[in-house]
Amino acid sequence: MATVNVYLTFNGNCRDAFDFYKSVFGGEYPYIGTFGEMPPQEGMEMSEADKNKIMHVTLPISKETLLMGSDTGGEWASSLTVGNNFSVSINADSKEEADKLFNGLSEGGNVTMPLADTFWGAYFGMFTDKFGINWMVNYDDPAKMQQHP
Structure with a gap:
């Protein structure tokens, strides 16, 4: 049976948002990583600002529920719309x-x-x-x- 969680997308303030959520829900991040920690992608140059943005973060809310998120950057940033900056995440x-x-x-x-x-x-x-x-x-x-x- 698959699990379903919410995945939030931010434009540079993911770390701030998740630190806030963590202050309310408590808990620890089992993983938080930046775009700068990704393996280099051929043909993709990344600005220093984008390297420090969050590629993925997970905050457990309960045994069954995770709040997940990331920042967007580069060409994707212009298409981010606050209010539609989430996805339903299914883990099969x-x-x-x-x-x-x-x-x-x-x-x-x-x-x-x-x-x-x-x-x-x-x-x-x-x-x-x-x-x-x-x-x-x-x-x-x-x-x-x-x-x-």
Whole structure:
């Protein structure tokens, strides 16, 4: 059975927002990483400001619920609209379930990142469904997952 969480997107103030949420909910970040910590991408230059932006952060809210987020930058920043800066994030239990959910929910919508293996070890993709809702589908293959510091 897949789990569903909210994924928030910010334009440079993700760390501030999550530090605020952490002050209210409590807890610790099991992972927080910046764009500067990503492996270099061929043909992509990144400004120093973008390198310090948050690539991904997770804050557990309960045993079942995670609040996740990141900053946007570069060419993506101009398309960020406050009020629509969130996605429904599904974490599937298998690659097959990820494919089924991704293909079913994205039908008639706009795939922005096809499902594929990622540098962080997950099978991941993003789309906007035919109703304008942003979705992320993720499968963390235990055999491929990297250990984060």
